[in-house]
Amino acid sequence: MSQYFSGILSLGLIYVIATVGLAIFTGFTGLFSLGHAAFFAIGAYTAAILTYFYGVNFYLALLAAAAASGLVGLLIGYPTLKAKLRTDYFAIATLGFGEATRVLLENLPITQGARGLPGIANYTSLPVILAVAAVVIWIAWNFTHSRHGRAAIAIREDFVAAEMMGVNIFLGRLRSLIFSAACGGIAGGLFAHYFCFIQPSMFTSYMSTQFTAAVVAGGMGSISGPVMAALIFISVPEILRIANIWRLVAYGLLLVLIMIFRPQGLMGYREISFAFVKNFLGRLGKGGKA
């Protein structure tokens, strides 16, 4: 049983790593992506191929996964962000990118196509995932509290004014995209060495939607909100697996409930802090009046 829960927690935390990256891109920089599963997949395949075929050290393979995904982020971000595509057009471009990546993985010899890669070494353990998640969250927090993070927030709030504050909008957006792609890559690398088997059909637009849903439901401009949301979205359907098909209904219901009662997301533009928890408990004590 405890293995069951640690399994859910592991998967949840892997999703947290990718979601935190997307929170920087969507929640802080204000761009939507519907193809982040592609970065996750590129990371998974890069790390798996390196350890499986070339016997590379696992941690080096994780770094390579981050680098490969970051590089692909640069390659697709350069033309699309340079063209100043409107944010909704950009989202469509990422949708195409996500699908194209999956098709590519299905047809490349090195990825062994749709059969996937079985027998990847099981290097990922819960402590490793926990440590990586903690480091990624810490770095993301530092980023949002730096001049680079403020530039991203300025772009999200009002890009005309941001430009008039000396912010290079293209570079700011590209920076966030590469960061989120690298986070997705690391998460993918951990994923591959956790399940020991990957195939292209794991990385569909459904996965991309899950990341985006976690960021939006967790709250824009927040890191702790999307972290919570990612954990909830992974654990609720898993725990409800006994309820069979109804678990997907529960998942949908959860999303709808958040949209009705917290349209700004769980933690829109805020973070969990000691003061926040104290305030929250205080309000609960007074009968939950906001």
Next chain:
Amino acid sequence: MNSLTVAAKTKPMLELKAVSKRFGGITACKDISFDLQQGQLMGLIGPNGAGKTTAFNLITGVYKLTSGAVIFNDQLITGRRPDQIVRMGVARTFQNIRLFKRLSVVDNVCIALDCHETYFLGSAFLRLAGVRRREKAIREQALEYLNAVGLESKAYARADSMPYGLQRKLEIARALALKPRLLLLDEPAAGMNPDESLELAELIRTLHRRFQLTTLLIEHHMDVVMALCEKIYVMNFGLRLAEGTADEIQSDPEVLKAYLGEGYKRAQHS
């Protein structure tokens, strides 16, 4: 007057040479030429739709010029991106306030100060000691700029929670934090009553001297313009209507007819 004659010997801080902008069939600005000497405070006035804000957008690179040239500090800035022009020393405020609404007042100023910050992304990721030190310094500097416009007590309020007049002051503080040499103010007194606008005029004069600025001001409050500006450029339908000192402008029959109104001079004297 004295500053005009002294400044005339040096090269101008800002020079517009036959600047034109067409949007399809509409000419928003046509052959606008003027120059601004270092330390000057010049007014840009004219009826709504005369092309004043378009002129600002052309100087700051928001719009591309159809023809003509803008020279700032001996450098041709035509065709550069807005953020590049800002870094060269041109800051502006917006007619329809464009603050980062959801952020705190002090964070708004911090974003402007970041313009001159140089620490690297890698050290920001790890929040090294140097970054922490710089962040502290940025915050302290931001409070100084807020102090300069009298907003220090509001530093941690949300920007959009403040009344209109204070938001305009925050826009000015934010523009000053870019450490500009040329400041463009787009209707800073819009929506203010006569007392408030005169107080703002006093603030602009103080800041103009304290930060050794060259200032170009768009304003409809004539008392503000006449009190502050040594030189005034009047636009109408995208064209130059008149140019001169406050006194000259106030008695120019064309300006009275197109903008100030025939009764303006009489009202001033009575």
